[in-house]
Amino acid sequence: MKPKTAVAGILAVVVALATLSTAQSARAQDWFKTGTGLGVSKARLAVPDDAARTTAAQPLAKTFHDVLWADLEYSGIIDMVSPSFYPLSVPSQPSELNGQAWAAAPANAYMVAYGNLTADASGLAFAGYLSDVHNPSAPPALQKIYRASATDADARKLAHEFADDIVALLSGGQPGIAQTQITYVSARNGNKEIWVMDYDGANQHQVTHLRSISLTPRWSPDATRIAFTCYVPYRGITSAQICIYSMPLGRLTAFPRFRGTNSSPAWSPDGSQIAFMSSENGDPEIYVANTDGSHMHRITFAAGVNTSPTWNPKTGQQMVFVSDRGGVPVLYLSNSDGSNVQKLDLPDMGYVIDPAWSPNGQLLAFSWQRPSGNYDIYVMDIVTKQLVELTRDEGRNERPSWAPDGRHLTFESTRTGTRQIWTMLADGSEPRQLTFEGQSESPNWSPK
């Protein structure tokens, strides 16, 4: 009896162990190992022409490909393979992809983005694919059908969507910026009004029609509203006030008027508060209020002008602003409740204005007029106080604003003779002019 039980017990243990080990191996997962230490490599991507399946799609295919190419090239993370290196046969769907030909010299591509366009009465459809050429048997990294109406504007939109999907895949989930917008001030129609355009300068359109002066537009964190400085007469008195424009409503939303001059609004990262300069109590100081104007309270207490607040978008716990309390306008860092103010020391004299905090909270862009020159854009590492000069000897370059990917900046520059909006990569390379008409200034990149 007893030995039998013992044997049964052992058996049970063995069975249990076997079950356990099976469970263990079933739980075991796929893994991979990678690392860093020698910098970040760019993905080498080939983007052949996209096949137009119908004749109506042919003119749109050209627009589509041009926009897609420009988006990917400017993304900052992709190394584009020159079209002259492409194999002769271009795929329009995964079954036609000859991975060997693309992987081999001279193309040496790592991935290929391709697809086909169909335009008919129902609209425009783009079947887009992104394939790893070293692994043609694996399913494409991206296969998606994009639909819109068959217009040139929508072909652009589809290209931006496809580009953003590719950038997100190749950068490990960080969204691209091809569908972002830039708001700015332009006086090309007579008055300084708020305008909005796509990040590549397309689709420029006027947003406000206040027929006065509108300045310093700032996108809300959800990119649905724009806060700006407006000069709207009220009971015969015109003074600088904070206005908020709602994009979905297409009109201004309520924000109370305050005494004195009110300007340079900035949104808190959660979108619930606005910091701005107000001379309500005489001295221009920084105040914080809810987006409906309630609970307004003062956070700076220093003689002189305190203006241009900007929140740390990552934490919302800190703020940088401009103050001339020490004689000339320079940047100060404080907690968002105004405590613990410290001057951001720079290795030279001069005016320092227009602070803009990068999306990861790590870098601060600003414009600085050193005694030896003109206003130029600089970027400072908040922790180490290391400086990089991004523009030099090309007119006045001011008012930087970060793209949500933290890889691009928009700014205003007078390098062509007139004040216009430009963008560049955050290392100062690849400057691109977006506006050409009249004078444009004070750009702000939408956070999404």
Add this chain to the structure above:
Amino acid sequence: MTVGITSSVPAIPLPHPEVETPSRVVDNTDGLFKSEPMPLPKPDLEAVPIPKFEKEKKKPPKITSRPSKLLENPTPPPPNAVPYGNGGRPTVPVSASTFTMGNTGATSAGLIAGGAGQGDFGSRFSWYVEAVQRRVSSNWIQSAIDPNVGYAPRVTVTFTILRNGSVTNVQITQSSNVPSVDTSAVRAVEASSPLQPLPPAYSGSNVNVEFYFDYHR
């Protein structure tokens, strides 16, 4: 010789100075012009001895700049060498025939991988692996590392990517013993969450990652 304003009064004998110091202003021992020292004989330029002919020895080449260490080391890596991050393409398990050590479970570090998964994630979805590498690398903020540290041994961080791309279970499996480097590595991983969702073609629910950081200033 004595000089004094009272020397014209002979009745008062003045004491001599105890020590006669020679005047430093007037040197009356030599003439007005000092004689120049005799010039050294000019070296006879023609008398350079002809060096004795010797068989020329090859001098070692003068190294002006340090060449890359890769070029310096001519020994090829043994075929069974474990690839040690050169920043290139990621190391991936070639097949599912990897071994299991102990029963440490799925998240153990190093070469250990369970066999039940498809085991070829890295080779099937190398674009995903590179995207993860790109994202984490770009989020590695090295400016927060102690400036006195010039080099740190490799830090290895393991984590799990869930299907929706969120990163969990971040832990240091091999410390560099430099706290600020370890912290920056963990922060780089955590700042990258959420990553791109796992590829739709991948059937598993999550993927374990072993990510190393080599720091040198």
